[in-house]
Amino acid sequence: MTKKFSFIKILVWAAGLFTLGMLLFIVGYIFYNGIPHLSASMFEWDYSTGNVSMMPSIISTLIIIGASLLIAGPVGIFTGFYLVEYADQKSKFLPIIRLATDTLAAVPSIVYGLFGMLLFVYQFEWGYSHFAGILTVTIMILPIIISSTEEALRSVNDSLRMGSYGLGAGRLRTIFTVVLPVAMPGILSGVILAIGRIVGESAAFIYTLGSSSSMISSLGDSGRTLAVHMYMLSQEGLHVDESYAVASILILIVLFINGLSNLIGNRLGSGGK
Amino acid sequence: MQSNFTETFMKYVFIVCASLSILSIILIFYFIFEGGVPFILEEGIGNFIFNEVWRPTASNPSFGILPMVVGSLVVTAGAIIIGVPIGVLSSIFMAFYCPDWLYKFAKPAINLMASIPSIVYGYFALRLFVPFFRDLMGGTGMNIVTASTLLGIMILPTIIGLSEASLRAVPKEYYSASVGLGADHDRSVMRVMLPAAKSGILSAIILGIGRAIGETMAVILVTGNQPAIPNDLNQGVRTLTTNIVLEMGYASGRHREALIATAVVLFIFIIILNTTFLFVKNRGGND
Amino acid sequence: MANTKFKIKDLDFYYGDFQALKNINMDIEEKVVTAFIGPSGCGKSTFIKTLNRMQDLVSYARVDGLISLDGQNIYEKGYDANLLRKKVGMVFQHPNPFPKSIYDNIAYGPRTHGIKDKTQLDQIVEESLQAAAIWDEVKDKLDKNATAISGGQQQRICIARAIANDPEVLLMDEPTSALDPISTGKIEELISELKEKYTVVIVTHNMQQAARISDKTAFFLTGEVIEFDDTEKIFSNPTDQRTDDYISGRFG
Amino acid sequence: MANTKFKIKDLDFYYGDFQALKNINMDIEEKVVTAFIGPSGCGKSTFIKTLNRMQDLVSYARVDGLISLDGQNIYEKGYDANLLRKKVGMVFQHPNPFPKSIYDNIAYGPRTHGIKDKTQLDQIVEESLQAAAIWDEVKDKLDKNATAISGGQQQRICIARAIANDPEVLLMDEPTSALDPISTGKIEELISELKEKYTVVIVTHNMQQAARISDKTAFFLTGEVIEFDDTEKIFSNPTDQRTDDYISGRFG
Amino acid sequence: QEGTINVVSREDGSGTRGAFVEIVGVVDENDDDMTTTSAAIQNGTNGVMQTVAGDPNAIGYISLGSLDDTVKAVTVDGAEATPEAINAGEYPIARPFVVAWGEDQSDVSADFLTFIHSQEGQTIVEEEGYIAVDASASAEDEESSEEASSEETTEEASSEETTEEPAEGEESAGAEEAASEEETTEEEASSEETTEEESATEEESTEEESGSVVASLPSYEAAGLEGTIEVVGSTSVTPVMEVLAEEYMALNPDVTINITSNGSSAGIEAATGGAADLGMSSRELTEDEAAALNQANIALDGIAVVVHPESTVEDLSLETIRSIFLGEVTEWEEAAQ
Numbered sequence A: 001m002t003k004k005f006s007f008i009k010i011l012v013w014a015a016g017l018f019t020l021g022m023l024l025f026i027v028g029y030i031f032y033n034g035i036p037h038l039s040a041s042m043f044e045w046d047y048s049t050g051n052v053s054m055m056p057s058i059i060s061t062l063i064i065i066g067a068s069l070l071i072a073g074p075v076g077i078f079t080g081f082y083l084v085e086y087a088d089q090k091s092k093f094l095p096i097i098r099l100a101t102d103t104l105a106a107v108p109s110i111v112y113g114l115f116g117m118l119l120f121v122y123q124f125e126w127g128y129s130h131f132a133g134i135l136t137v138t139i140m141i142l143p144i145i146i147s148s149t150e151e152a153l154r155s156v157n158d159s160l161r162m163g164s165y166g167l168g169a170g171r172l173r174t175i176f177t178v179v180l181p182v183a184m185p186g187i188l189s190g191v192i193l194a195i196g197r198i199v200g201e202s203a204a205f206i207y208t209l210g211s212s213s214s215m216i217s218s219l220g221d222s223g224r225t226l227a228v229h230m231y232m233l234s235q236e237g238l239h240v241d242e243s244y245a246v247a248s249i250l251i252l253i254v255l256f257i258n259g260l261s262n263l264i265g266n267r268l269g270s271g272g273k
Numbered sequence B: 001m002q003s004n005f006t007e008t009f010m011k012y013v014f015i016v017c018a019s020l021s022i023l024s025i026i027l028i029f030y031f032i033f034e035g036g037v038p039f040i041l042e043e044g045i046g047n048f049i050f051n052e053v054w055r056p057t058a059s060n061p062s063f064g065i066l067p068m069v070v071g072s073l074v075v076t077a078g079a080i081i082i083g084v085p086i087g088v089l090s091s092i093f094m095a096f097y098c099p100d101w102l103y104k105f106a107k108p109a110i111n112l113m114a115s116i117p118s119i120v121y122g123y124f125a126l127r128l129f130v131p132f133f134r135d136l137m138g139g140t141g142m143n144i145v146t147a148s149t150l151l152g153i154m155i156l157p158t159i160i161g162l163s164e165a166s167l168r169a170v171p172k173e174y175y176s177a178s179v180g181l182g183a184d185h186d187r188s189v190m191r192v193m194l195p196a197a198k199s200g201i202l203s204a205i206i207l208g209i210g211r212a213i214g215e216t217m218a219v220i221l222v223t224g225n226q227p228a229i230p231n232d233l234n235q236g237v238r239t240l241t242t243n244i245v246l247e248m249g250y251a252s253g254r255h256r257e258a259l260i261a262t263a264v265v266l267f268i269f270i271i272i273l274n275t276t277f278l279f280v281k282n283r284g285g286n287d
Numbered sequence C, D: 001m002a003n004t005k006f007k008i009k010d011l012d013f014y015y016g017d018f019q020a021l022k023n024i025n026m027d028i029e030e031k032v033v034t035a036f037i038g039p040s041g042c043g044k045s046t047f048i049k050t051l052n053r054m055q056d057l058v059s060y061a062r063v064d065g066l067i068s069l070d071g072q073n074i075y076e077k078g079y080d081a082n083l084l085r086k087k088v089g090m091v092f093q094h095p096n097p098f099p100k101s102i103y104d105n106i107a108y109g110p111r112t113h114g115i116k117d118k119t120q121l122d123q124i125v126e127e128s129l130q131a132a133a134i135w136d137e138v139k140d141k142l143d144k145n146a147t148a149i150s151g152g153q154q155q156r157i158c159i160a161r162a163i164a165n166d167p168e169v170l171l172m173d174e175p176t177s178a179l180d181p182i183s184t185g186k187i188e189e190l191i192s193e194l195k196e197k198y199t200v201v202i203v204t205h206n207m208q209q210a211a212r213i214s215d216k217t218a219f220f221l222t223g224e225v226i227e228f229d230d231t232e233k234i235f236s237n238p239t240d241q242r243t244d245d246y247i248s249g250r251f252g
Numbered sequence E: 001q002e003g004t005i006n007v008v009s010r011e012d013g014s015g016t017r018g019a020f021v022e023i024v025g026v027v028d029e030n031d032d033d034m035t036t037t038s039a040a041i042q043n044g045t046n047g048v049m050q051t052v053a054g055d056p057n058a059i060g061y062i063s064l065g066s067l068d069d070t071v072k073a074v075t076v077d078g079a080e081a082t083p084e085a086i087n088a089g090e091y092p093i094a095r096p097f098v099v100a101w102g103e104d105q106s107d108v109s110a111d112f113l114t115f116i117h118s119q120e121g122q123t124i125v126e127e128e129g130y131i132a133v134d135a136s137a138s139a140e141d142e143e144s145s146e147e148a149s150s151e152e153t154t155e156e157a158s159s160e161e162t163t164e165e166p167a168e169g170e171e172s173a174g175a176e177e178a179a180s181e182e183e184t185t186e187e188e189a190s191s192e193e194t195t196e197e198e199s200a201t202e203e204e205s206t207e208e209e210s211g212s213v214v215a216s217l218p219s220y221e222a223a224g225l226e227g228t229i230e231v232v233g234s235t236s237v238t239p240v241m242e243v244l245a246e247e248y249m250a251l252n253p254d255v256t257i258n259i260t261s262n263g264s265s266a267g268i269e270a271a272t273g274g275a276a277d278l279g280m281s282s283r284e285l286t287e288d289e290a291a292a293l294n295q296a297n298i299a300l301d302g303i304a305v306v307v308h309p310e311s312t313v314e315d316l317s318l319e320t321i322r323s324i325f326l327g328e329v330t331e332w333e334e335a336a337q
């Protein structure tokens, strides 16, 4: 009977290798097209049509990642806390929140863009600004963080909670000192996914953040993320090579952020190893 | 010692946070529906959704989004067929088959995959998939299969990331117990670990499908975007999202309203999808 | 000896539709060791967990009736369940150490209740581990993860963790089930010491153990208390036929 | 009785740097009940798990030496570990039912090994649950989740699950630790029945139990086998002073 | 060249497509866009280029400013797609780049416009591969814009058509090229006639001033203003606008110009709503929009018809291109005849 199921092994390996191969292929394609076109002038502080510098976009991207995680991180994780640790599992509120987050998760970027434009840019009269962009993507990544937090929390063995409550610890202490460390890796993978979503996003930003190429001086400024920068460079076919160079840098930045968050995660989640 | 005040206070903080996502969805609803629903009512629901002709700028404009509805459904279905099995299998690979040395490299790689901007996927597919499928299937190569393949690949990291997390969350004792009964690795994984992670995997799939329906910037480059109902896999289609993005930049007046109304339809789709899954999940989780 | 610590009146308990406890009435006295015996599935764990409101955490559980501690209804609105659980410590049937270091496991309770001082914590940790008869085995690996040790060691870690919290009442659900006779002996010794200061409730399947260490014994059967009396009486001259059958092994 | 089922030679076992078993030599005979006793943390579970290669799952574990089953080295390359585990069944120290229905828990093994027929499965499930003395308690809730039952019930479910697999050897790690005397009695009866056909290895902290049901007893201490002999001999007239100390409770 | 022609078009509403179908005549008697429904749609210049670059049988059209050697521009009726040829009136397919602004225009924004229309500004336009427009015409247009737009309104109100793309296109093409209002009126009068005639008119009018207009334009002098200008709109206009803005900021260091590139309608809406000082559009304003805004042309952009670089097709007649995009001609063999 070992033989009978061995095709599963083949299947699973094939799927895994396909995925990785595809990724290698894409990354290779980007690097192949991008790295040769990198130049020092692309990292000058100020953008001009001559240097098509990505520095302003790098800064904006980092600011937006930081700021939106600062909001969506706590809000999402706290929502997860509520859903798993507080809410009565039979309450009517629960499916509503779940439906809301699932729906938020499925709302297309372009709809987020339109919404952000209508609400933040026009209704609130913020104009195209980092504020508008940050708030829009904050809502966008919220469901990712919520659902990964929820999953991670649910997977924590109840006996651990019992152990903590049994010692007279309150919910808060139980959550923060016993449950959270165990759930950390799961939550972290959600955060990384969220960062990925921000970094890869363009449609939602074009309508909220705008696409100004100048260096940010306040959060009220318009700006562009790296992905938007790429889009802008490539759209008219004038700087296609440079746009691949930007994509290469984008990939390096993502790798860097992943490494960093793993490091942080290991710190937070290691407990007593 | 935590005072009772902090406990209660934080509880309300958590409730407020949980309510924020409801608030957000209501706001999005409001703004999108306010822009689109009046148009749909004017035009007539049937005439908007079941009309096959999309000619928004003609002198006698016709706003029928049936082709786009069909396009979205077909392309998403294709993406599910390609992306879900590969995604779930890959997550199993990552959780239970991947050797350590490979995992060190594969894990960040999958995360990276989620971060690559849509447009990059789009141009990649335009340069490599489109010619491939053109040679294979004839026509322009910008067709349902190309778009489905691309989307299937694009939703992989979403599915893999979350599924893997829930697979890993299944207690190891279950695995030991299964192996202790003489089940091999495959069976232990497929029959014990996989079902135990069912609910997590299902939400990963929902998220993935959501991404597939909502994806635009990449699909737009490879579907051909013809607003006509396809009758063959090698024909192009236009999806609801691409319809919005394609024309939003230029539309004004009723055309623009029609596009926002398209977003409304898209929305309703997503809600139907999610409610169905919520239902299925609740049913599935009870045994 | 006469002070009543817990007073239980007309207690019914439900898991969803299933009634796990039926009309329990019992007084648990202070500074006395009370043992619960009875066949598997009769409701011992269920009952013991109602005493410190651990059942609050089972969403589909429902408690009817009255349980008071020191004269106060613990299911009353506004009663602080955390404080209750600090006062009424618990050792669970399955060992459930936190995936933290051994040290952090033991220090968890004291820290929760405000003890920050390092030397004081060190002392509590050592004393508790000593009392739970595991100090010698783990003193060199206090910083090791408490989940990568043997089953019996985990159980003793959990006992130490409960003691470190300095409770008034200690609920122990089969605390020696995974222990060898020597460790068991030490835990039993500990229980005898504890009863000088504390009230102890212990669930056990080991009749000899119940006979050895408890002052009072309750015999449970399918959710009911069949008999509750002095241990001596129960084991030498039970009133109810079923009790007799059970302790003499003639049951079922 | 003389057939050797397991032959263990010069076995060393390491968790990372920590040596948990030292130079074990032992012959486990066919159709005989062998009991392992010893203080908590001495390596009983570790050893029993090397017998069906469950330790393969601990990535940082390392086995040195030889273990052969029916004359074949089970750590040999190419030896089918799954077949081994079908032949050498195991009941774990902590009950670990699958989060599936009770029925599916029991039917899991038979299904794994190719039994599809519904009536046959039904029969196996009933017989196994009967044998594990839990049929009456669960026969009406076979479709309920096996994780929402009492600790002792879970333990018996796990025993039934192991029996359903119809193994040649049954390894039981404290199978009655969470059981009341009656269930314990039934499990002990089961073990006596099983030994007609099977080889049974049991870890227990209960000296009486070891004395009652086993034919051979091994006494473990800090990773070593101090004495391994006929149960009678061990309990009446042990060779080693430490064995004597331990079984008479004078140890430590 | 053999095989099925794979037609690649831009999205409905795109300025490039509007101008293309109108000039080539891919319209029906109501001036409705009749581009074949089997055409693959790409929503950006680069999308079209990549598609055509990857498909030996494809044909598409792109902004002349973006043309590079990944694709091959065919000659149309023998005329090469170059600014010179357009200026000379030989190459027929071109469209205007428009900027629009609301009632209260800031001084800096007005000054920036002056710069764009100056010799310096239009030199940049030419350097970037577009065609310069006459400053004075634009300036006049600016001053009389209110009047002009009211004229438009009246005229179009009398027309039976709701969307008058050809008419509008005609009109602003006229506005750029014609030096006087008289000519504008003349051309408006002819707006109801067929497209062939229109392009003929266009040719005529451009012939009058063949060659670059740059030399005749006034020089710009920095006014030393300070402030911020928000420019929002068309992705096609953005590249040249960026260069203009940079040059302007170099001359006026205290001015900041932010450019947001998100589509013509978004730009016009931003200008109407006040979120932008200048809206960029690569299409004509609709009558509603024109009534609310002032507008000026800042450049002309040629539209190149492109095929795969290895395609053997070198020249197509305007009529063939029309048939191809109408879907009447579907095989390269037919087109080659």
Ligand SMILES: Nc1ncnc2c1ncn2[C@@H]1O[C@H](COP(=O)(O)OP(=O)(O)OP(=O)(O)O)[C@@H](O)[C@H]1O
Pocket: C148, C149, C150, C151, C152, C153, C178, C179, C180, D015, D018, D020, D039, D040, D041, D042, D043, D044, D045, D046, D047, D058, D093
């Ligand atoms: N996963 C593990 N990693 C590292 N060390 C371990 C692990 N499991 C057990 N040990 C150590 O190995 C030794 C033997 O453990 P084992 O579980 O075999 O004891 P045991 O005899 O079964 O004890 P008990 O009766 O308490 O279950 C102990 O010192 C224990 O701390």
Ligand SMILES: Nc1ncnc2c1ncn2[C@@H]1O[C@H](COP(=O)(O)OP(=O)(O)OP(=O)(O)O)[C@@H](O)[C@H]1O
Pocket: C015, C018, C020, C039, C040, C041, C042, C043, C044, C045, C046, C047, C058, C093, D148, D149, D150, D151, D152, D153, D178, D179, D180
């Ligand atoms: N979480 C639960 N949900 C539903 N029923 C439960 C749950 N836990 C226990 N039960 C049921 O309640 C009854 C009493 O269980 P309890 O755990 O109190 O038994 P026990 O006396 O502690 O037995 P044991 O000695 O086996 O631990 C049993 O019939 C059991 O199946």
Ligand SMILES: [Mg+2]
Pocket: C044, C045, C046, C093, C173, D150, D151, D152
């Ligand atoms: Mg119990």
Ligand SMILES: [Mg+2]
Pocket: C150, C151, C152, D044, D045, D046, D093, D173
């Ligand atoms: Mg053990």
